[in-house]
Amino acid sequence: MSEITLTHVTYYQNHKALFDNLNLQLNKKKITCLIGPNGSGKSTLLKLIAGLLQASLGEITLEAKSISAYSRKDFAKKLAYLPQQCVLPNLPLQEYVALGRFCHQTWFANLQEEDHNIIHQAIALTDLQSLMLQPVNTLSGGQQQRARLALILAQQSEYLLLDEPLTGLDLKQQIKMLNLLLYLQKHHQKTILMTLHDIHQAAEISDEVIFIKNGVILNHGKPEEVIHHEGLYDLFDYHFEINFPRNGYNNFGHRDCY
């Protein structure tokens, strides 16, 4: 069942091994959250899986095929990656999101009717219909974040790697975004791996949680098994007052938030 597999992955950052002999298996059609303190290697792990960084040793496979064996376009059809930060160009939202269809296009064809439908759907899912013609670099922080998500949704890949998708969103938009991710997982069979900072949100939304610290995986399992006082102390060296779960584990979608 594990569709993304990391075997014996070693990665050096500044001549120091950030990951040493890392093994990890991620299951299909699940939401997995990476949790850990700053600088623990969460983003680097996502970049390694997305192919932005090359592992020094070891192998990363996606659906039983090494990620380096995919062509760029084929890989983009399978897996989309949302970087933590980026500068958005001076393009109308519609054209910006249309760039997500790149991996489905050939050299000579223009965008088809179907492509336009997918683009509109992606914009509708991220709740940006009213800003269709506005240049993306003039949008607010939260809107930019959603525009970037719309871009990778237009890509229609099964696997989504999201690096802090909730940064810069207001409370309502955070909940909407989490609901959207849940909806995508339930109805579009997406596999989602993301980094989150809010333990409560992670507990409520995720099927699996990975605790990562200094490039070492401390814990990997169902949130109800993994998230507890001692585990969090190991991870952050800090005693938290925790009170789980607010709405029950994996119970996010049932909450009325509109």
Added chain:
Amino acid sequence: MRIADVNVKKYTTILSFLLLVVFVAGLSLGTININLFQEIFSHHEDMKFILQMRIEREIMAICCGGMLATGSAMLQDLTGNKMVAPDLIGMTSVACLLIIICNLFWIKSPILNELLAITGSALGFLACLFLAKNNIANRLGFVLIGVSISFALSAVMQLLILNAPESMDAYFHFMTGSLYATQFETVLIVISAVLIALPVCFIISKRFLVFSLDSATCHSIGVSIKTYRISSFLLAAFLVGSSVVGVGHLGFLGIVAPNLARLMVGNRPPHIFILSFLVGGLIYLFADILGRCLISPVEIPAGMLTNILGAPLFIYILFKYYRGQYE
């Protein structure tokens, strides 16, 4: 989106029409004014000869000016720097220098010239990139390094031409970008270069929006950005090189035409290339005709006129840069 598309159509039509008008007018204007309506039906050999020369020259002007402008627009999008132009970053100087050296010391062949010019313009850009230590984010620094390369090589070129055993007339146009030394073979080469490069350019241009994205996003949507950069750079070098074969070191047109096109429709890569071609061709054609007529029978090289027209615009862009209105 639709409004901009309408604008593109409008400007394309207007510019094409203007180009046609100037082309026809240019046929009849010059040291000897020809009444076209009379001469078409007469069989005057001298007039036919003059007409043929003018047609060659004007086609050359449109093709070379257009290619230079399109290549320049492409480079500007590639580097994200609207101050970049082939003559400012040393591309045309290296190309001219290679051609002159080859012609002086080895053989003269238009096809070899074409190859040399393409290699030269590619080398010029790479040299500039190398001296700028790959830092194209420092826009002004990049252009300044290019300008210094350009000046240094121009000096070498002048030295070579002054000491050339043959008359310097044959090479003078490489330094100023004038059209009076147009040869038939060169015209053929330039026309075929346009026919090859433009379709490729329009296919590639659809994808040029990806250069406005950052590298992580590019990677995510499945663009192998390196391949894209290299292929569009080679295409730009081809366009610039082919125009150098025809007209030599042509000043400031490369910066004027794309920026004028941007003023018309905004920064929209696929359309900018078409409009740049038309604007570049039109300005250069106009400059050539003006140079021919102003103080005839003496000719002012068209390159000098484009310099006069272009320098103020360059200064305007620099002002914008310093005021921080430059994106």
